[in-house]
Amino acid sequence: DGGITQSPKYLFRKEGQNVTLSCEQNLNHDAMYWYRQDPGQGLRLIYYSQIVNDFQKGDIAEGYSVSREKKESFPLTVTSAQKNPTAFYLCTSSIFGEQYFGPGTRLTVT
Amino acid sequence: DQQVKQNSPSLSVQEGRISILNCDYTNSMFDYFLWYKKYPAEGPTFLISISSIKDKNEDGRFTVFLNKSAKHLSLHIVPSQPGDSAVYFCAAKTGGGNKLTFGTGTQLKVEL
Numbered sequence: 001d002g003g004i005t006q007s008p009k010y011l012f013r014k015e016g017q018n019v020t021l022s023c024e025q026n027l028n029h030d031a032m033y034w035y036r037q038d039p040g041q042g043l044r045l046i047y048y049s050q051i052v053n054d055f056q057k058g059d060i061a062e063g064y065s066v067s068r069e070k071k072e073s074f075p076l077t078v079t080s081a082q083k084n085p086t087a088f089y090l091c092t093s094s095i096f097g098e099q100y101f102g103p104g105t106r107l108t109v110t
Numbered sequence: 111d112q113q114v115k116q117n118s119p120s121l122s123v124q125e126g127r128i129s130i131l132n133c134d135y136t137n138s139m140f141d142y143f144l145w146y147k148k149y150p151a152e153g154p155t156f157l158i159s160i161s162s163i164k165d166k167n168e169d170g171r172f173t174v175f176l177n178k179s180a181k182h183l184s185l186h187i188v189p190s191q192p193g194d195s196a197v198y199f200c201a202a203k204t205g206g207g208n209k210l211t212f213g214t215g216t217q218l219k220v221e222l
Contacts, residue, residue, distance in 0.1 A: 004153075006153075009151075031208045033208075033209075033210075035212075040119065040214060041214060042116075042199060042212045042213055042214035042215050043154075043199060043212040043215075044212075045209070045211075048209060050208070088151070090153050090154070092153075094208035095208070096208075097142055097144075097159075097203055097206075097207075097208055098144065098156055098159070099156075099201075099208065099210055100156070101146075101153030101154045101155065102153050103152055103153050104151065104152065104153050106151065
């Protein structure tokens with residue numbers, strides 16, 4: 001089955017800890033993206049990668065970091081510098097202008 | 111600066127009637143538009159798209175209309191069904207790239 005997997009579905013962390021969200025795809029797509037969804041604010045772009053070993057900041061990259069060492073994987077680290085990390089995080093991969101979304105990870109930081 | 115706007119955060123429609131979801135954009139360079147549907151705690155799924163060379167695209171119960179001069183697009187769902195209750199996002203992109211700009215979403219509720 002081709003698709004995008006994000007794990008875990010729910011994640012809880014204490015304030016001040018870094019946490020890494022996993023995103024894997026077996027669609028052979030070059031481009032991958034991370035968004036966060038907050039109520040009333042739609043989907044906001046955090047980071048994206050058009051090709052392996054390359055990535056760019058999106059609109060709200062502060063407090064986040066990414067890596068793209070393999071085509072299939074695009075992990076997102078939410079650092080302690082991110083002021084409001086509690087959100088629903090969505091990973092996508094893209095080809096021909098359409099983005100295919102993973103199921104999302106709900107991160108709660110207390 | 112919100113380049114893609116969905117000014118109605120919510121919409122309620124009776125089953126069997128038409129649902130019309132609206133989206134406005136400000137960037138005249140956008141040339142491809144998409145609609146996604148999202149259920150709670152799930153990732154959005156692609157619904158329908160339209161290129162700027164067209165003014166209408168239809169797929170079953172879903173039709174997207176594009177008015178380039180008004181920088182406006184709309185999604186029509188007819189007839190609406192209870193399973194259509196979800197958040198709908200419109201998105202836009204420019205040129206041959208893959209980067210999408212999303213609207214804030216409209217929560218559609220289809221009532222029996």
